[in-house]
Amino acid sequence: MTELTKLDLLDALRESRPDRLQALYGRADAVRKENVGDAVHLRGLIEVSSHCVRQCMYCGLRQGNRDLPRYRMAREEIEECARQAVRLGYGTVVMQAGEDDGLTAEWIAEIVRWIKSETALAVTLSLGERSQAELRMWRSAGADRYLLRFETSDKNLFHAIHPDRYANGPDRLTLLKQLKDLGYEAGGGVMVGIPGQSFESLANDIFTFRALDLDMIGIGPYIAHAATPLGTGALRPAIDPFEQVPNSEEMVYKMIALTRIVCPTANIPSTTALATINKVDGRKLGLKAGANVVMPNLTPVKYRSMYEIYPAKACIEESATDCNQCLRGQIHSIGRVAGQGPGGKGAMETVARVMADAPPHLVQLQR
Ligand code: 5AD
Ligand code: FES
Numbered sequence: 001m002t003e004l005t006k007l008d009l010l011d012a013l014r015e016s017r018p019d020r021l022q023a024l025y026g027r028a029d030a031v032r033k034e035n036v037g038d039a040v041h042l043r044g045l046i047e048v049s050s051h052c053v054r055q056c057m058y059c060g061l062r063q064g065n066r067d068l069p070r071y072r073m074a075r076e077e078i079e080e081c082a083r084q085a086v087r088l089g090y091g092t093v094v095m096q097a098g099e100d101d102g103l104t105a106e107w108i109a110e111i112v113r114w115i116k117s118e119t120a121l122a123v124t125l126s127l128g129e130r131s132q133a134e135l136r137m138w139r140s141a142g143a144d145r146y147l148l149r150f151e152t153s154d155k156n157l158f159h160a161i162h163p164d165r166y167a168n169g170p171d172r173l174t175l176l177k178q179l180k181d182l183g184y185e186a187g188g189g190v191m192v193g194i195p196g197q198s199f200e201s202l203a204n205d206i207f208t209f210r211a212l213d214l215d216m217i218g219i220g221p222y223i224a225h226a227a228t229p230l231g232t233g234a235l236r237p238a239i240d241p242f243e244q245v246p247n248s249e250e251m252v253y254k255m256i257a258l259t260r261i262v263c264p265t266a267n268i269p270s271t272t273a274l275a276t277i278n279k280v281d282g283r284k285l286g287l288k289a290g291a292n293v294v295m296p297n298l299t300p301v302k303y304r305s306m307y308e309i310y311p312a313k314a315c316i317e318e319s320a321t322d323c324n325q326c327l328r329g330q331i332h333s334i335g336r337v338a339g340q341g342p343g344g345k346g347a348m349e350t351v352a353r354v355m356a357d358a359p360p361h362l363v364q365l366q367r
Contacts (some may be wrong), residue, residue, distance in 0.1 A: 052098025187216030193247020196237025260290030
């Protein structure tokens, strides 16, 4: 297969003819099938805390949003979510939160150790920009993966929408490299259609995914949140209107497809943000354009509305069992199968292998 050049990417990102777009999605779908198979991996998402010390200009969890009630889950609640993940047949849990200093390194490490000793689950952490010492401790505790989207590879735009916490801290690209060095599977990703984001920067984002050799790549639409400076228009990064990327569904499918073609073995989710802007078909269409992962929500329903990164989030009232059934139905309806086991990068896991790895009491639980 010929390599895509920057011009190819730019042409594809600006494409709007339906037949050409279908051809692009079809090509990405074939690359997906050949490299990661038909399995769609289910990652159970646990939104452990909505506290955040940062001021990201687009994010509803930003510290400046005084209207958002905050919560931090109890250890027992998180462990119950992990048990639920096992009962529902998921291979991975993702512990995600705002950048919350109340989540101490040792507390997280203890929970990771518990999950790793009591279950066969892979553990993914998504807790923001944390120190090397913390990341190392969590890796030693057994965490398998870490998600940290870099949001945009355009440095000026990144800085405009992410007020610094540390004057001389590592940037997210450096952090992603460090995560890989620590032995994590590393996940990055971007939002599509951020005010101020150009087509050229999106093409660079895709090359950045490849240069970092990311194991997971999350891509979702930017969704305006009225309690944020970017959402109200109080902050308006300057850009030529012809260069501005729309935050449309189609733009996200194009990004997923091109990313699949450029990074054939990566795990790519069909994101909740995509499901939010097309509640009927968004997830399925993402899966048909190159994605191979979905992230059903395990967070107790009473907390869901308090984890409002962006408004009108999909699945805000559905229980974990509802989300599970709904997603499995969607997966089957497009002729795919639910993945078994941890589903690491490039894996085509079988039930047999996963069961062989599991502690005996768990094999029972999974039946
Ligand atoms: N719209 C869409 N995605 C958002 N995120 C944060 N705020 C928004 C928003 N307003 C995404 C970021 C972050 C992930 C957890 O959620 O990409 O990395
Ligand atoms: Fe907390 Fe964005 S404001 S992650």
